[in-house]
Amino acid sequence: MESIIKQKMLDYFxxxxxxxxxxxxxxxxxxxxxxxxxxxxxxxxxxxxxxDIDFSKAxxxxxxxxxxxxLEVFGIGGKLLFWIKDYLADRTQAVKVANKLSxxxxxxxxxxxxxxxxxxxxxxx
Numbered sequence: 001m002e003s004i005i006k007q008k009m010l011d012y013f014x015x016x017x018x019x020x021x022x023x024x025x026x027x028x029x030x031x032x033x034x035x036x037x038x039x040x041x042x043x044x045x046x047x048x049x050x051x052d053i054d055f056s057k058a059x060x061x062x063x064x065x066x067x068x069x070x071l072e073v074f075g076i077g078g079k080l081l082f083w084i085k086d087y088l089a090d091r092t093q094a095v096k097v098a099n100k101l102s103x104x105x106x107x108x109x110x111x112x113x114x115x116x117x118x119x120x121x122x123x124x125x
Contacts, residue, residue, distance in 0.1 A: 005083075009076070018074050063109045064088045 010027075013019045022038075023030070068085055076084075088111070092104040 005080070009080075012076075013074065016075070061109055062111055065108070067111075 019027075022035075067088075068081070071081060071084065091107040093107050094104045095102045
């Protein structure tokens with residue numbers, strides 16, 4: 001189900017030109033390598049300094065409330081937005097070290113790694 005939702009949302013954002021054409025991370029056939037190649041091609045006649053940042057772990061720090069607001073701004077609403085809110089709500093985590101488990105605490109950021117659309121959500125931070 002998550003795969004279907006991810007693909008439908010991605011199609012919606014791409015078809016609506018809501019994702020920058022300069023976005024290279026988290027999209028099929030795009031990567032930091034394709035970003036670097038595009039940059040070299042664009043700048044081959046000039047001397048330039050470039051700072052390329054790889055946010056490969058960005059989905060681990062996505063603030064839930066900001067993600068929800070951004071999705072609303074991009075036109076996601078109704079049952080889909082409710083489902084995403086519910087999916088992210090009331091999550092907890094603990095740390096286990098040497099068979100000892102810490103107490104659980106609330107989580108208000110990050111998208112569960114099991115979610116196939118976790119990386120996709122990073123497009124909106």
